[in-house]
Amino acid sequence: MNQNGCHSRRHFLQRSAFCLGGLGALSLLEQDGLLAKPVDFQSQHFDMLPKVPGVRPRARAMISMFMQGGPSQIDLFEPKPELDKRNGQKFVGDIKYDDAAHASTTLMASPWKFQKHGQCGTEVSELLPHFSQIVDEVTLLRGMQTGVSNHGQGIYAMQTGGILAGRPTIGSWLSYALGSETRDLPAYVALTDPRGLPVLGVANWTQGWLPSLYQGTAVRSQEPRMPNLDPAPHLKGEAQGRYLDFLGGLNAEHLSAHPGETDLEARIASYELAGRMQLAAKEALDISGESEATKKLYGIDNPVSAEFGTRCLIARRLVERGVRFVQLFTANQTWDHHKGIIGGLPAACQYVDQGAAALVLDLKQRGLLDSTVVHWGGEMGRLPVIQYDGGRDVVGRDHNTYGFSMWVAGGGFKAGLAYGETDEFGHKAVKDIVTHRDYHATLLHLFGFDHTKLTFQRNGVPMALTDNQGGRIVQEILA
Amino acid sequence: MELRRPQRSLGTLASALLVGVLGLGLSCNLVSGAAAVLEGKAEGGAARPLTFERDIRPILKHHCVHCHGEGDKLKGALDVRLRRFLVEPHGKDGSMAVIPGKPQESELLSLVREGEMPPKGKKLTALEIATLERWIGEGAVTARPEPTDVPKVYLTEEDREYWAFQPIQRPVIPSLEGFDKLKNPVDRFIGARLREVGVEFNPEASRATLIRRVAFDLTGLTPTQEQVLEFEADTAPDAYERMVERFLASPHYGERWARHWLDIAGYADSDGYNDADTVRPWAYHYRDYVIRSLNADKPMNRFIQEQLAGDEMVTGPLKNLSQADVDRLAATGFLRMVPDGTAGTPASEQTTARNAVIAETLKVVSTSLLGMSVGCAQCHDHKHDPIPQRDYYQIRAIFEPGFDTEHWRNASARQVSLMTEAERTQSAAIEEEAKLIDARRKKREEELIDLVLGWELKAKPEEVRELLRLAYRTPLKERTPEQSKLLKEHPTVNQLSGSSLYLYDRTYNTKHEAELKKIADEAAEVRKKKPVEIFLPVFNEAPVAIKTPPSTALFHRGDPMNPREKVEPGELSILAAFQPASFVPERTLPSGTGRRTVFAQYLTSGRHPLVSRVLVNRVWHHLFGRGIVATPADFGRQGERPSHPELLDWLASEFVERGWSLKELHRLMMGSATYKQSALRSAEKDGKDPDNHLFARAIVRRMDAEALRDSMLLVSGKLNRKMFGAPVPVMLDVDGQVVLGVDTTDTAGRPSGKVVPLNGEEYRRSLYVQMRRSRPLGMLETFDLPKMEPNCEARSASTVAPQSLSLMNSQFSLSQSRLLAERVSREAGDESEARVRMAWRLVLVRDATEDEVQKSVVFLKSQTATLRAALEKPVAVSSSAEKPAAAAKASEPLHPEIAALATLCQALFSSNGFLYVD
Secondary structure, X not given: OOOOOOOOHHHHHHHHOOOOOOOOOOOHHHHHHOOOEEOOOOOOXXXXXXXXXXXXXXXXXXXXXXXXXXXXXXXXXXXXXXXXXXXXXXXXXXXXXXXXXXXXXXXXXXXXXXXXXXXXXXXXXXXXXXXXXXXXXXXXXEEEEOOOOOHHHHHHHHHHOOOOOOOOOHHHHHHHHHOOOOOOOOOEEEEOEOOEXXXXXXXXXXXXXXXXXXXXXXXXXXXXXXXXXXXXXXXXXXXXXXXXXXXXXXXXXXXXXXXXXXXXXXXXXXXXXXXXXHHHHHHHHOOOOOOHXXXXXXXXXXXXXXXXXXXHHHHHHHHHOOOOEEEEEOOEOOOOOOOOHHHHHHHHXXXXXXXXXXXXXXXXXXXXXXXXXXXXXXXXXXXXXXEOOOOXXXXXXXXXXXXXXXEEEOOOEOOOEXXXXXOOOOOOEEEXXXXXXXXXXXXXXXXXXXXXXXXXXXXXXXXXXXXOOOOOOOHHHEO | OOOOOOOOOHHHHHHHHHHHHHHHHOOHHHHHHHHHHHHHHHHHOOOOOOOHHHHHHHHHHHHOOHHHHHOOOOHHHOOOOOHHHHOOEEOOOOEEOOOOOOHHHOHHHHHHHHOOOOOOOOOOOHHHHHHHHHHHHOOOOOOOOOOOOOOOOOOOHHHHHOHHHOOOOOOOOOOOOOHHHXXXXXXXXXXXXXXXXXXXXXXXXXXXXXHHHHHHHHHOOOOOHXXXXXXXXXXXXXXXXXXXXXXXXXXHHHHHHHHHHHHHHXXXXXXXXXXXXXXXXXXXXXXXXXXXXXXOOOOHHHHHHHHHHHHHHOOOOOOOOOXXXXXXXXXXXXXXXXXXXXXXXXXXXXXXXXXXXXXXXXXXXXXXXXXXXXXXXXXXXXXXXXXXXHHHHHHHHHHHHHHOHHHOOOHHHHEEEOOOHHHHHHHHHHHHHHHHHHHHHHHHHHHHHHHHHHHHHHOOOHHHHHHHHHHHHOOHHHOOHHHHHHHHHOHHHHOOOOOOHHHHHHHHOOOHHHHHHHHHHHHHHHHOOOOOOOEEEOOOOOHHHHHOOOXXXXXXXXXXXXXXXXXXXXXXXXXXXXXOOOOOOOOOEOOEOOHHHHHHHHHOOOOOOOHHHHHHHHHHHHHHOOOOOOOOOOOOOOOOOOOOHHHHHHHHHHHHHXXXXXXXXXXXXXXXXXXXXXXXXXXXXXXXXXXXXXXXXXXXXXXXXXXXXXXXXXXXXXXXXXOOOOOEXXXXXOOOOEEEOOOOOOOOOOOOOOOOOOOOHHHEOHHHEOOEOOEOOXXXXXXOOOOOOOOOOOOOOOOOHHHHHHHHHOHHHHHHHHHHHHHHHHHHOOOHHHHHHHHHHHHHOOOOOHHHHHHHHHHHHHHHHHHHHHHXXXXXXXXXXXXXXXXXXXOOOOOHHHHHHHHHXXXXXXXXXXXXEO
């Protein structure tokens, strides 16, 4: 049988989905197919029709804020009194350094104060005043661990479940598993930072070996926002309109000389659909109609928080319109504070804190939080010892993949919980450890899937996000 | 044996048509049942009784035999392979599956009707159940007495009667009144059928349409102005034939038809299978071999022989090879095309990975040459075609010595160096020179480590300095626990090494990294002087396999971990009458077991019932938009029946008689009135033959991805006609789109901003674009570029919005439109009218009507005004990281008139008149 389906009906359907270099919406051929269908992962038929998972799902969409570089858990999410006490003393345990030339064994207490917040009383650093206001809505995971080596591997582990390149990202899995609920927008959107791409670039939204229609679509915060979606600047508006009218005339005449050729009619219709998609994307990405109160909530009135806040608001608008998975990135390695953490960390926090917290509040007030998973976190944390031991202006912290924090909210996660902890120095996770595999298994569970059964046949082998490498559904953090 | 030909009566034709139409509309499973019942009615006029062999066995084979007959154990002690077993008591309760004449009491019927059987998988269709019921009701008869035992390879008369297994006949060319005008035999066969239905050929298409069709079919490009003018000026009666000859002689002919062959061969420039999708830098030798062979009109029998066994034609050692031998070896790339992940697969998964390579190769061989889905018999007897599982392994045995799973060779061990001995000596001398520099670098590195160590120690308290130095200098295994502890407390000393030296540059403001790199660069510079070693991927047999050919075993349920009885080389059992007695050659060959040589000779003997039919059908498929068999890679029961079986046979025999020449076949087919018809539909024909099964008109086809891209390049004047060699590289741009370019991302995967100029390579034909399985060029993928997993049997042509968006907004579409506008303004002068007329001729290959010219002139006027205003507005420049890679290249300011003309050109490029070929 023809597995690549280059001529079969199956291929025809696969092709009919919106898969232009990663745009993942639906085609006009599926307009009448918007009824959800049960999932059948044995079939080799790929489309973007919405699908019903086997087990009752809690979540139907997800927004992930990926904080590349490794936010310092010791300075943001997990107070360590013992570390405070031993500030300046030598650390005696084993440590894996990334940059040994500037390493030290001198312990450094967090320079920032922690305080209890909300009814749950979770302690949060003063660097995150907005996050402090939403602790009652989130599950803070303090015992995260990947145990892998560097940024690249850590990012792959968190995003794709494995440490090597080439695997599909979470967003691709969800698109594959659930399809799309909109036909005019991509199912999976990556909102990049105008200051630069994250490390690993486009691999952050790759579909790996899944069919290419499950690739994420990178949407820039400025025009042109999507590949091939926006006209060139000088053609925008009237010029493209006139071109399309002229083209319409050409095609109409051609069709009249080819009566009965339905394919020609379908192509004429496909230009109309393309036009609708341009409008839909433009509308979804345009926040001018949002109220002043909403913009203020996201910090769009403040130059420091405006950019990230805008993208958070766009993420909400996309999810409202049926987009399955949205991921926001920060530029390069914003959180990679090897050096100068005392100046750098507060700046990184101010950039994202308000927008991230506003997203949770806004989703809640619109009744979307219950069905939308929100995630905030990076691929690692930081060490309790000083790197660049040369005074207040230069001190930093090196990588730590054995213990870090991140938070999740909505979509069936418990509200107002802090789960897991690292050792007394904030070095290695020791209690209620959640690995990237546990996290993925739990996520898929909330979307109604058994992570061992949501598979894709590759070379005759069923491949999964967690790849039979374990992966525990962390029941304790489920609402 | 005689071909079963439909009698020339309207009734038979109508029913044949009905089958054909149903076959298209229904799923494959339905077809077998439906066709069986319908045929049953058709042949005798009245319904003939259903028989087990013809009507029932196909259903049971499909749904039941896997558990009830095929395996080691019989589920419920029921065997359905013979009718006899069905009416015998079986199982503990001694029940009978079928009680002849009593369908309502037959267990078989109630179980399938209730949906209890089959327990898993697809249920029987209503039609299949009805067929079972009727058969039992009629007495559950067989066509003839059944064998006493079920033979290992059980093929019935009905199996043998299947059309595709009959010897190729040379039918008499139909001769009817009025046919004397139809000189081309193709037209006689097509015309005879048309006459039966009462339909005429469409009139001949216009000259403009014809040259466009021929150019597209033979070169995959739109015709140039010069070609069109030459044809238009030729008033000789054979102007058309001479035009066809010119395209046949074009070097682009070989490129176009190579693309077709490379599809079915599954050509790719990467390994696939694993995530790494490692690049195959030398795969292009095979691509170039195919182009050269087709341009030279190498007879197809020779072409096939070389691809299957070219290595066995080379007798000497694989050194200082002649060009002829290089060609023969390059040809075997055919057997090296499929995904191969064995180089990057752990030992525990090697068996699976190696087996996949062999299975995929067999799939390519069988779909391309046999037109049979032999791969379906890998795990069990083929459910629809008479291909026992054993056959699959017989064919595998032909290739087994070349693969040899016991002594597996990775890609690197399967290539031959084209370097001469003299070049090798020269290379070795240069390597010696470079090694001296390597040693110098190493020495300097040691000195620098020593230096940095000294500085690091100086910063330590005096009392630990010497202890630390001693600990550092003590080899790891000999260190005392105290020494290890001390080092751990001082990580900056502990971790100092050649690989971390660069990190200390920042501490001491030194440039050690740069200094060492300079020496390393020197060595690299020296090594660059080496003669470039070119490798040729080859499929051949290693001496160990030639001496003791590895055995082939039938894998139980296809599982390579579960081998059963051994099998000998052979082809399909159903073709036993055509096969050589043995697949071992009479004379031993120095370079192989000769199994593939015998196989290739047998396939190309001209007597093989499938090979030449499959080849001519494939050519027909490409020229007429649909094959005589509409499923060009499946001539089996799951495929379509031939619409014109006599024509297919006549062409197949003619092809062999004319020396297996592809170009001759083109002349024959393209010289026919059938080919030259217009594509115009009529209500009358659509009523009688909506899907044009009778070829009573030409089919309107969308240009495939490559033809579209290449034609745009040609029209814009940018096409780089360079042939052969290493492919044009692809890379990911900042959006994750696959574009042409050299990947310059840094080790962290971020774009470095560096742009390596492609120097015109970016304008080469799409055939030369790197076909990396995981990175199909975005523009081509949007227009249905197939995935090579492992090959593509026939292209599809979808119509989706992303294609429209690509034509509307993509960088490629915009830049080609602008280039065309610049060309037109350069060549047609300043007058709008002249520009419009020229654009029309270049893109649509016809003259614009007066109305079109006037509308275009009005369009240009208002568009120029709009764009003048738009281009004066300053455009916000986005940050560099956000800029699309292609746009990063500085573009010259755009003149409003050119910009307006570019949108007109873009409209022509986006129009159906360009995208479709009549």
